[in-house]
Amino acid sequence: MPTAAHAHNGPRDAEAPPLIEARDLVKRFGGVRAVDGMSITLRRGEMAGLIGPNGAGKTTLFNLLAGSLKPSSGSIRVSGREVAQEGPERRIARGVGRTFQIPRPFAEMTVLENVLTGGQGQAGEQIWKNFLQPGRVAAQERAAVEKARSLLNFVRLSGLESEPGRVLSGGQRKLLELARILMADPEAILLDEPAAGVNPSLLELIIDRVLELNAQGKSILLIEHNMEIVARLCGRVVVMATGKYLTEGAPDVVARDPAVIEAYLGGVAA
Numbered sequence: 001m002p003t004a005a006h007a008h009n010g011p012r013d014a015e016a017p018p019l020i021e022a023r024d025l026v027k028r029f030g031g032v033r034a035v036d037g038m039s040i041t042l043r044r045g046e047m048a049g050l051i052g053p054n055g056a057g058k059t060t061l062f063n064l065l066a067g068s069l070k071p072s073s074g075s076i077r078v079s080g081r082e083v084a085q086e087g088p089e090r091r092i093a094r095g096v097g098r099t100f101q102i103p104r105p106f107a108e109m110t111v112l113e114n115v116l117t118g119g120q121g122q123a124g125e126q127i128w129k130n131f132l133q134p135g136r137v138a139a140q141e142r143a144a145v146e147k148a149r150s151l152l153n154f155v156r157l158s159g160l161e162s163e164p165g166r167v168l169s170g171g172q173r174k175l176l177e178l179a180r181i182l183m184a185d186p187e188a189i190l191l192d193e194p195a196a197g198v199n200p201s202l203l204e205l206i207i208d209r210v211l212e213l214n215a216q217g218k219s220i221l222l223i224e225h226n227m228e229i230v231a232r233l234c235g236r237v238v239v240m241a242t243g244k245y246l247t248e249g250a251p252d253v254v255a256r257d258p259a260v261i262e263a264y265l266g267g268v269a270a
């Protein structure tokens with residue numbers, strides 16, 4: 001790039017590119033177009049919802065945004081940079097973290113160790129440094145453990161840090177996932193049905209933690225079927241059906257939209 005990059009700094013700040021901007025995404029599985037020309041934007045600092053009937057392609061879209069699947073075609077920009085061909089590690093390094101619809105913690109690892117697996121760029125990941133710089137590795141490991149503990153405290157799982165992952169309930173697994181992805185300091189967090197299968201007491205805790213993360217400045221895109229929860233969390237909801245963008249708007253407006261109701265009824269009938 002030419003050195004003129006500095007010339008536009010001031011006025012251009014207001015026009016900074018969205019954190020995530022996906023355009024015309026297509027993902028084919030054989031003959032099935034699970035995502036079929038979908039576009040979506042996540043602005044810096046916002047908490048937006050993604051809704052749509054079962055099989056609409058929401059999780060597949062997340063897999064594309066998180067880099068665990070490559071699109072058949074289309075563009076994904078993170079802070080203006082094209083990343084569609086990059087894998088999940090690069091995507092995490094660029095600040096995009098995601099949780100899974102059905103979290104599967106490592107069953108025999110402790111809760112603390114599970115959180116530690118979310119760390120990025122620790123010196124200990126490069127084996128040779130263990131020999132050349134053992135002191136540095138030890139210090140980084142201590143810092144990582146401290147960070148993992150503070151994140152476990154944030155999700156209120158500190159009391160379980162030495163328990164194996166398998167003992168956690170569905171809701172606790174969702175909280176563990178949240179702590180795990182926070183190890184990498186994501187700017188954007190993609191939450192795939194954070195409230196599904198969670199008992200009512202943990203549900204309020206999860207909602208509270210998600211609100212707190214957004215208040216701390218994290219940009220959040222969440223898939224959720226429960227419209228009451230979507231309405232509490234999101235100012236803007238994007239609706240997806242049969243792999244395509246349908247509409248978007250305030251949750252109460254979208255929920256009354258005949259095209260949205262029709263899409264859900266069609267989904268039930270299918």
Ligand SMILES: Nc1ncnc2c1ncn2[C@@H]1O[C@H](COP(=O)(O)OP(=O)(O)OP(=O)(O)O)[C@@H](O)[C@H]1O
Pocket residue numbers: 029032033034052053054055056057058059060061101
């Ligand atoms: N790996 C895959 N191979 C083949 N088909 C797939 C694959 N993953 C998803 N699909 C299909 O793509 C479509 C979209 O699935 P997806 O899981 O993205 O939907 P969803 O909107 O997340 O649904 P739900 O609300 O039930 O979680 C479905 O028809 C699904 O069967």
Ligand SMILES: [Mg+2]
Pocket residue numbers: 058059060101
């Ligand atoms: Mg899904």
